[in-house]
Amino acid sequence: MITLLGSTGYIGQAFAAELNRRGLAFEALTRSQLDYTRFEDFLAYLRRAKPAFVINAAGYTGKPNVDACETAKADTLQGNTLFPAMLGHACAATDTPWGHVSSGCIYSGAKVVEQGVERIEPDLTKPNLREHYRSSIPLSSSIKERAGERSRSEAVFFRGFTETDTPNFSFRSPPCSFYSGTKALGEEAIAGVGRSYIWRLRIPFDEFDNARNYLSKVQRYSKVYDNVNSISHRRDFVAACIDTWEKRVPFGTYNVTNPGAVTTRQVVEAIQRILKPDRSFEFWESDEEFYKVAAKTPRSNCIMDVSKILGAGIKIRSVEEALEDSLRNWQPETK
Numbered sequence: 001m002i003t004l005l006g007s008t009g010y011i012g013q014a015f016a017a018e019l020n021r022r023g024l025a026f027e028a029l030t031r032s033q034l035d036y037t038r039f040e041d042f043l044a045y046l047r048r049a050k051p052a053f054v055i056n057a058a059g060y061t062g063k064p065n066v067d068a069c070e071t072a073k074a075d076t077l078q079g080n081t082l083f084p085a086m087l088g089h090a091c092a093a094t095d096t097p098w099g100h101v102s103s104g105c106i107y108s109g110a111k112v113v114e115q116g117v118e119r120i121e122p123d124l125t126k127p128n129l130r131e132h133y134r135s136s137i138p139l140s141s142s143i144k145e146r147a148g149e150r151s152r153s154e155a156v157f158f159r160g161f162t163e164t165d166t167p168n169f170s171f172r173s174p175p176c177s178f179y180s181g182t183k184a185l186g187e188e189a190i191a192g193v194g195r196s197y198i199w200r201l202r203i204p205f206d207e208f209d210n211a212r213n214y215l216s217k218v219q220r221y222s223k224v225y226d227n228v229n230s231i232s233h234r235r236d237f238v239a240a241c242i243d244t245w246e247k248r249v250p251f252g253t254y255n256v257t258n259p260g261a262v263t264t265r266q267v268v269e270a271i272q273r274i275l276k277p278d279r280s281f282e283f284w285e286s287d288e289e290f291y292k293v294a295a296k297t298p299r300s301n302c303i304m305d306v307s308k309i310l311g312a313g314i315k316i317r318s319v320e321e322a323l324e325d326s327l328r329n330w331q332p333e334t335k
């Protein structure tokens with residue numbers, strides 16, 4: 001039996017649906033039934049129920065966005081750092097294997113290779129980089145494969161962050177949002193403790209219109225912020241996470257995004273082409289304008305490298321395919 005924490009949340013619901021689809025027995029705990037954030041209570045539960053695996057999809061996310069975490073710092077720290085640290089120790093004490101949903105938002109930018117020299121560039125909105133990005137990476141290509149095709153003397157190409165790269169959008173590497181800082185610290189607290197997976201999710205989306213869905217958000221913004229990101233289809237994400245356990249891939253940290261990356265402009269173009277909305281899309285002129293008018297805390301925008309999870313034999317479709325499929329099967333929210 002699998003124990004699922006946070007099953008009432010946006011990601012937890014997708015885990016519950018995928019476990020049901022696979023016919024895997026699970027128990028969904030909610031804090032209102034049993035306060036699994038308390039060490040003694042959760043340890044007693046593990047000793048009594050003896051789950052084969054624990055999935056942690058619980059945590060504190062700001063609503064409607066990360067700005068809300070700046071004014072709820074105690075909850076953010078408790079939900080994303082102290083709580084996973086506690087879970088990790090309870091699972092280690094009972095030798096229970098478990099998986100934790102973390103986030104790719106602990107990185108900013110990408111690795112940029114220019115004239116054969118690689119450097120970390122935290123800001124991909126720089127005008128010259130944006131131009132290179134547009135001309136160099138088609139939606140569907142894996143950054144790594146594409147990089148391999150290019151000769152070292154060619155001008156500029158991009159690589160995503162791997163699991164061995166130190167987070168560069170964290171309390172140890174500021175600036176960062178408070179939310180990202182707590183997610184990075186949460187990873188530090190549990191990495192290597194017991195038998196665990198850390199699964200890094202980025203900007204969830206799918207075909208179900210929902211205030212939490214990236215594709216819904218883009219359609220509802222009065223003005224859109226253009227940047228480059230690796231993103232995760234919600235079902236693809238939970239399926240890949242459950243696969244890591246079912247296929248018994250080695251414990252450790254895994255980036256779990258659809259291979260590739262997209263600019264917000266590419267997402268808007270796909271929305272316009274497929275959904276044909278009755279509106280036009282305007283973009284913020286600059287980062288300066290965006291942060292002055294629409295955002296309080298810095299946002300993470302980044303490219304992730306998924307070669308580790310793909311190399312472990314877990315299949316995830318390309319970002320282009322997942323995006324196209326979500327928009328072609330779009331299900332507007334019913335009021």
Ligand SMILES: NC(=O)c1ccc[n+]([C@@H]2O[C@H](COP(=O)([O-])OP(=O)(O)OC[C@H]3O[C@@H](n4cnc5c(N)ncnc54)[C@H](OP(=O)(O)O)[C@@H]3O)[C@@H](O)[C@H]2O)c1
Binds near residue numbers: 060101201
């Ligand atoms: N959504 C995203 O954009 C995104 C992106 C990257 C990573 N993540 C990570 O994915 C995980 C799940 O996110 P989500 O979007 O599904 O969040 P969500 O919709 O807010 O659900 C989180 C769930 O966690 C439980 N919970 C336990 N302790 C909590 C606490 N201190 N504060 C608030 N809720 C708590 C609640 O379930 P009960 O009280 O019912 O048990 C709640 O339903 C989080 O760790 C988040 O950091 C999310």
